[in-house]
Amino acid sequence: MCVAVPGKITEIIGSIANVDFHGNTVRVQLGLVQATVGDYVLVHAGCAIEVMKSGQAEELLTLFDELDAIMAPEKNDAN
Amino acid sequence: MQIDQVLHALKTYEGPEIRIMEVCGTHTVAIMQGGLRSLLSDRITLVSGPGCPVCVTACAYIDRCIALAMTPGVKLYSFGDMMKIKGSTKSLSEAKASGAQVSFVYSPFDVLTAAEKEPDTMHVFAAVGFETTVPIYALLLQQAAEKGLKNIQLLTAIKTILPALETILSGTENDGTEKPIHGFIAPGHVSAIIGKNAYLDLARRYHRPFTVAGFSPEHIVAAVYQLLQQINSGRADVTNLYTGVVAENGNAKAQKAMSEVFEPGDALWRGIGTITNSSLYLNRTYAAYDAGSQNLGDEPSESALCRCRDVILGNIHPIDCPLFGTACTPAHAQGACMVSGEGACGIWYRFSPKKPGKDR
Numbered sequence: 001m002c003v004a005v006p007g008k009i010t011e012i013i014g015s016i017a018n019v020d021f022h023g024n025t026v027r028v029q030l031g032l033v034q035a036t037v038g039d040y041v042l043v044h045a046g047c048a049i050e051v052m053k054s055g056q057a058e059e060l061l062t063l064f065d066e067l068d069a070i071m072a073p074e075k076n077d078a079n
Numbered sequence: 080m081q082i083d084q085v086l087h088a089l090k091t092y093e094g095p096e097i098r099i100m101e102v103c104g105t106h107t108v109a110i111m112q113g114g115l116r117s118l119l120s121d122r123i124t125l126v127s128g129p130g131c132p133v134c135v136t137a138c139a140y141i142d143r144c145i146a147l148a149m150t151p152g153v154k155l156y157s158f159g160d161m162m163k164i165k166g167s168t169k170s171l172s173e174a175k176a177s178g179a180q181v182s183f184v185y186s187p188f189d190v191l192t193a194a195e196k197e198p199d200t201m202h203v204f205a206a207v208g209f210e211t212t213v214p215i216y217a218l219l220l221q222q223a224a225e226k227g228l229k230n231i232q233l234l235t236a237i238k239t240i241l242p243a244l245e246t247i248l249s250g251t252e253n254d255g256t257e258k259p260i261h262g263f264i265a266p267g268h269v270s271a272i273i274g275k276n277a278y279l280d281l282a283r284r285y286h287r288p289f290t291v292a293g294f295s296p297e298h299i300v301a302a303v304y305q306l307l308q309q310i311n312s313g314r315a316d317v318t319n320l321y322t323g324v325v326a327e328n329g330n331a332k333a334q335k336a337m338s339e340v341f342e343p344g345d346a347l348w349r350g351i352g353t354i355t356n357s358s359l360y361l362n363r364t365y366a367a368y369d370a371g372s373q374n375l376g377d378e379p380s381e382s383a384l385c386r387c388r389d390v391i392l393g394n395i396h397p398i399d400c401p402l403f404g405t406a407c408t409p410a411h412a413q414g415a416c417m418v419s420g421e422g423a424c425g426i427w428y429r430f431s432p433k434k435p436g437k438d439r
Binding site for chain 2: 029031033034042044046052076
């Protein structure tokens with residue numbers, strides 16, 4: 001039930017944003033985040049619950065780099 | 080580190096047997112869809128956790144929803160996945176067929192629009208969910224208050240995840256047969272609200288690692304690998320792989336909205352019982368918006384053979400229940416875990432209802 005989908009804000013009108021999901025535009029409540037046009041937001045049940053730091057694709061590219069970084073302290077411990 | 084190195088390490092792992100819980104139902108779906116169990120050594124077991132809010136919604140709550148929906152002058156609204164869950168006698172879908180005023184909506188904000196259009200009707204939203212959804216209810220009521228709308232109410236059955244995890248970790252509900260959970264894949268979107276650091280206290284007190292992960296197969300594989308490394312080196316850190324979404328301390332604006340509208344209280348979890356301070360109820364300021372959410376009483380029991388409780392607590396896999404796939408199927412569910420699209424039993428049935436084996 002906690003499914004949430006990332007989309008890009010194309011327009012903001014008051015506390016409502018138009019958010020683009022792969023070509024579909026949906027009206028989304030913005031009251032829980034500080035966001036501007038062009039931001040990617042994570043949308044759950046018609047409401048943006050967080051501003052994403054970057055597009056999801058970019059994040060996946062860096063995932064295994066982050067794994068290295070997280071594992072680094074363990075290597076240090078072992079030494 | 081490359082993904083092929085990670086996959087090789089997971090498949091050839093020969094250390095002590097470990098059990099990792101994916102708390103969130105959406106993670107369970109991703110694990111089944113991706114066939115991720117087949118990538119793991121037999122010594123690594125993934126077990127589903129309590130993170131489907133529909134599955135842990137008490138029968139008495141559904142009964143209360145139906146009673147409201149049958150009341151003249153009241154319309155009840157719900158998320159779609161709540162419609163098929165049975166109360167003590169019927170589900171919201173069945174009640175609707177009997178004339179109850181029930182609609183399912185995509186967003187709670189649809190109720191705001193309805194309340195403005197129909198001022199003489201009381202519009203009640205069946206407000207279930209974890210921390211991901213709660214700030215949305217808070218925002219809804221703040222907007223209703225600003226607009227001066229008095230014909231919106233919530234019937235709440237909100238659950239908070241940390242007390243449930245503590246119940247699993249502390250074993251206070253144990254019947255002596257369950258096996259320990261060694262590490263947790265923390266729910267990605269609950270964590271977007273409460274933050275990575277919310278798990279630090281549990282990690283420290285119970286010495287268990289937590290990894291916040293997104294929902295792609297890569298995220299889950301990386302999370303399992305990282306937990307495995309931590310468990311075998313005796314560490315119990317909280318780490319975050321979902322950094323594009325989950326901040327150290329979560330979404331402060333959402334937390335503020337929650338704290339302005341809600342206060343903690345005890346909750347009745349279907350299949351588990353009452354867990355202290357595991358719910359949020361409307362506070363005194365917003366009490367007029369409550370449709371009567373307190374005191375759900377004692378849970379009517381499920382079928383005597385139904386093992387939803389053990390499934391929710393991670394003691395058994397769905398296939399270990401004697402009813403799974405025989406007396407209990409999505410069309411004729413005995414327990415709530417089979418009804419919900421994100422319940423562990425429903426997910427397991429959908430992806431492989433009959434074939435025996437590890438990766439089901």
